[in-house]
Amino acid sequence: MPRRLLQRYMPHPDALRRQRSLRFMSALIGDPALWVLSRRSVANAFSVGLFSAMLPIPLQMAIAAGGAKLARCNLPLSVGLVWVTNPLTMPLIFYANYRLGAWLMNIPGREAPERLSPHWVAERLGDILPALALGSVVMAVILALVGNLAVRLLWRWQVSRSWKARHRRRRRTCCDETL
Template sequence: MAKQFLQTWLPSHDKVASLKLMRLLGKHALNPLIWYINRHSIAKAVFIGTFFGLLPIPFHSVFIALFACIFEVNLPIGLTLAWLSNPLTIVPIIYLAFWFGTKIYHVNMINKDMILGVLHQIEHWIMNFGHGHIDFSLAKILISGLFIEAFIFAVLFYTVTLILWRLSVIRAWNKRNHSF
C-alpha cells in the first residue's frame, strides 16, 4: 500500500527535525501531525508543495514548511515537491505561465525577446533591492500566469494523489480477498 511505501521512503522524523530550516519552526517542527501519513495529509501536502514548488520565488521551502505546519500536513512530502522548479524545469514553467497570462489578459503570445527582457528587468530589480524599472504590463502577465499555473497543477496533483491512493487501497483489498 501507499502508506507502507511512504513510511519506508521518507526520512525519519528526527532527521528532518534536525535540519536548520526546521529550527526556524521551533516547537511546531515536533508536531506529530506534520509527520503523519494518511491519504488526506499526503494529498494536502502535495497541494501545498506543488503550489509553492511551481512558483519560482526565493525560499519557497520556507513557505512550504510554514504552510505545512499551519495546516498540519505531511512536511517531508511538501518539501520534496519544492524541487519542481529547478534549472531544468524553470523554462517550461515560465513559458506556460506566460501562456496562461496571455489567455487571462487576452493578448497575443509574447516572443522570446520579450520574455528575456522581462526576466532581465526582474533580475535587475531584485539585485538592486527594489530600485529600477520593470515593465509591469508584461510582469503582471507572468505573475498572474504563475499563480494560475501553480493553482491548476496543485489541484491536479492533489486529485491524482487522492485517486492513486484510493486505487492502491482497493488493489490491496482485492489482493487480500483473493488470497483467502
C-alpha cells in the same frame, strides 16, 4: 500500500531536528501531526507543495512549510514537491505560466529570447509581471486541485487493489484447507 512506499523515502524528524541549519524550525519539524501519512494528509501536501512550486517568488519552501502547518498536512512532501521547479525546469515552467497569463489577459505574449539573461528579464519585468503573476496563480490552483484529486484516486485504487488481493489469498488458503 502507498504509505509504505512514502515512508521508505521520507527522512526521520529526529534526524532533521539534529541538523544545525534546521534548528530554528525544530518546533515545526517536531510536530508529529505534520508527519502523518494518510490519504488526506498526503493529498493536501501535494496541493500545498504544487501550489507553492508554481509561485515565481523566492522562499517557496518556507511558504510550503507554512502551508503544511496551516493545512495540517505532511510537511516533508509539501516542502519536497516545491522542487518541481528546480533550476533546470524553472525557466520552462515560468515561461509556460507567463504564456498562460498572457492568453488569459488577451495580450500578445512575448517570445522568449534565444539566450535568456537577467538583463533581459529586468528590462521587461514591468511587461511580463502581470501576465506571469496571473498565469502562475491559475496554474498553481489547477495543479493543486489536480494533484489532490490524483493522489486521492490513486490511493483509493491502491487500497482497493490490496483488499482484493488479500481477499483472493484468503479464499485460496481457505479452499486449500478444505481439500
